[in-house]
Amino acid sequence: xxxxxxxxxxxxxxxxxxxxxxxxxxxxxxxxxxxxxxxxxxxxxxxxxxxxxxxxxxxxxxxxxxxxxxxxxxxxxxxxxxxxxxxxxxxxxxxxxxxxxxxxxxxxxxxxxxxxxxxxxxxxxxxxxxxxxxxxxxxxxxxxxxxxxxxxxxxxxxxxxxxxxxxxxxxxxxxxxxxxxxxxxxxxxxxxxxxxxxxxxxxxxxxxxxxxxxxxxxxxxxxxxxxxxxxxxxxxxxxxxxxxxxxxxxxxxxxxxxxxxxxxxxxxxxxxxxxxxxxxxxxxxxxxxxxxxxxxxxxxxxxxxxxxxxxxxxx
Amino acid sequence: xxxxxxxxxxxxxxxxxxxxxxxxxxxxxxxxxxxxxxxxxxxxxxxxxxxxxxxxxxxxxxxxxxxxxxxxxxxxxxxxxxxxxxxxxxxxxxxxxxxxxxxxxxxxxxxxxxxxxxxxxxxxxxxxxxxxxxxxxxxxxxxxxxxxxxxxxxxxxxxxxxxxxxxxxx
Numbered sequence: 303x304x305x306x307x308x309x310x311x312x313x314x315x316x317x318x319x320x321x322x323x324x325x326x327x328x329x330x331x332x333x334x335x336x337x338x339x340x341x342x343x344x345x346x347x348x349x350x351x352x353x354x355x356x357x358x359x360x361x362x363x364x365x366x367x368x369x370x371x372x373x374x375x376x377x378x379x380x381x382x383x384x385x386x387x388x389x390x391x392x393x394x395x396x397x398x399x400x401x402x403x404x405x406x407x408x409x410x411x412x413x414x415x416x417x418x419x420x421x422x423x424x425x426x427x428x429x430x431x432x433x434x435x436x437x438x439x440x441x442x443x444x445x446x447x448x449x450x451x452x453x454x455x456x457x458x459x460x461x462x463x464x465x466x467x468x469x470x471x472x473x474x475x476x477x478x479x480x481x482x483x484x485x486x487x488x489x490x491x492x493x494x495x496x497x498x499x500x501x502x503x504x505x506x507x508x509x510x511x512x513x514x515x516x517x518x519x520x521x522x523x524x525x526x527x528x529x530x531x532x533x534x535x536x537x538x539x540x541x542x543x544x545x546x547x548x549x550x551x552x553x554x555x556x557x558x559x560x561x562x563x564x565x566x567x568x569x570x571x572x573x574x575x576x577x578x579x580x581x582x583x584x585x586x587x588x589x590x591x592x593x594x595x596x597x598x599x600x601x602x603x604x605x606x607x608x609x610x611x612x613x614x615x616x617x
Numbered sequence: 618x619x620x621x622x623x624x625x626x627x628x629x630x631x632x633x634x635x636x637x638x639x640x641x642x643x644x645x646x647x648x649x650x651x652x653x654x655x656x657x658x659x660x661x662x663x664x665x666x667x668x669x670x671x672x673x674x675x676x677x678x679x680x681x682x683x684x685x686x687x688x689x690x691x692x693x694x695x696x697x698x699x700x701x702x703x704x705x706x707x708x709x710x711x712x713x714x715x716x717x718x719x720x721x722x723x724x725x726x727x728x729x730x731x732x733x734x735x736x737x738x739x740x741x742x743x744x745x746x747x748x749x750x751x752x753x754x755x756x757x758x759x760x761x762x763x764x765x766x767x768x769x770x771x772x773x774x775x776x777x778x779x780x781x782x783x784x785x786x787x
Contacts, residue, residue: 321773321775321776322769322772324775324779325771325772325775328775329775331752332753332772374779377779377782377783378775378776378778378779380724380782381775381778381782382747382775383724384721384724384725384727384728384729384778384782385728385732385743385744385747385748385778386747386748386750387725387748388725388726388728388732389641389645389725389726389729390641390644390645391637391638391726391729391730391733392637392640392644393636393637393640394636394637394639394640394657395654398640398654398657398658399636402658402662403628403629405658405662406661406662409665409666
């Protein structure tokens with residue numbers, strides 16, 4: 303199976319069959335003693351046995367005894383078989399990569415054979431590395447404020463709960479689907495830098511929404527539990543919908559975008575939406591803002607403008 | 618391989634390099650465009666999720682071929698279930714219509730891909746000799762080449778196809 307044929311004895315220096323002899327064994331038409339003076343019979347596929355004679359016996363004996371050469375011979379025969387009807391090579395549609403990228407971004411950065419605990423450990427490590435951006439500092443301020451309000455609280459009915467959300471990497475802010483054209487549809491009004499939501503009730507967690515389908519669409523979301531025990535999600539987004547082009551809808555969903563709960567429409571600036579009582583927040587850890595059309599279809603349009611994982615403030 | 622370290626950009630490189638192959642394989646096996654697109658998406662997302670199982674000593678193409686085979690098998694299994702659920706479903710029946718064994722489909726796509734990589738005049742010679750089944754002498758005349766030259770192109774071309782098939786077989 304080396305590159306130098308040694309036609310005289312039909313074997314390469316290493317004792318295996320050469321490429322040439324593998325080809326000849328698979329296709330006897332190739333067997334005529336090389337050169338332009340070949341006998342016309344060798345081109346006649348109806349009589350391959352005639353042409354096999356000059357080389358046949360020794361190589362076939364070798365094949366019977368040598369597994370690697372036998373495998374090579376079988377692969378050569380498969381090549382001939384496949385060549386009778388080769389499959390067409392087709393390019394996938396251009397948008398397929400966007401779908402894959404979105405799904406990858408939305409899936410947890412976690413390999414199936416790792417335990418969730420190890421992964422969470424690692425994430426916590428990562429989170430501390432990236433905590434130098436202004437948004438985090440803003441969150442820190444808010445966290446302080448929340449602690450203050452807690453200290454001042456006379457209720458003393460702090461939920462004794464463990465984590466509500468399993469921490470996802472910030473990168474897990476994913477898309478269901480993306481589409482660059484969406485950005486053009488959006489009103490490009492800048493964020494009306496709304497006041498962060500008032501944090502008198504208990505802040506359960508927050509999310510930073512990273513752009514998905516629209517480049518400069520960002521936002522923040524904060525989940526609170528009111529004094530009355532209701533859950534509310536306050537969301538601030540950086541762009542306003544163009545009423546001609548549709549509206550923005552806020553969802554809680556799982557990482558893959560296979561389970562979704564609609565919370566309602568969002569306007570530019572700050573919108574507070576009620577989260578259904580009884581929801582298991584760990585099943586819907588991602589906040590997603592979609593671009594919807596006035597088409598009467600209540601399901602997610604597939605175009606996620608921005609999304610981000612909820613994080614416990616304790617984390 | 619960088620994607621094994623979790624770099625999404627490396628995943629895009631992997632996609633650029635192999636998406637036509639994976640998609641063609643899905644198309645040839647599933648014979649349904651939407652199913653093939655969905656399957657291709659699954660192959661790359663599964664590759665991403667299982668990237669730490671990738672053996673860096675193996676070619677990425679062969680690794681993806683293995684994943685693609687499993688995704689295709691899943692689609693066939695699902696169609697089988699759907700078919701049983703709705704026996705009279707004409708659509709399911711049309712899609713089921715005795716698919717070629719996936720091994721053979723992989724061979725057909727691998728061979729076409731390596732044919733595309735051979736370059737002239739070897740690709741043309743192999744095509745004429747095996748896809749069109751022309752006598753070697755006719756090919757030699759048509760390409761104005763000595764018969765011996767045609768044969769040695771065939772030897773070398775077949776060796777390349779054989780090697781590609783060996784890489785993509787499990």
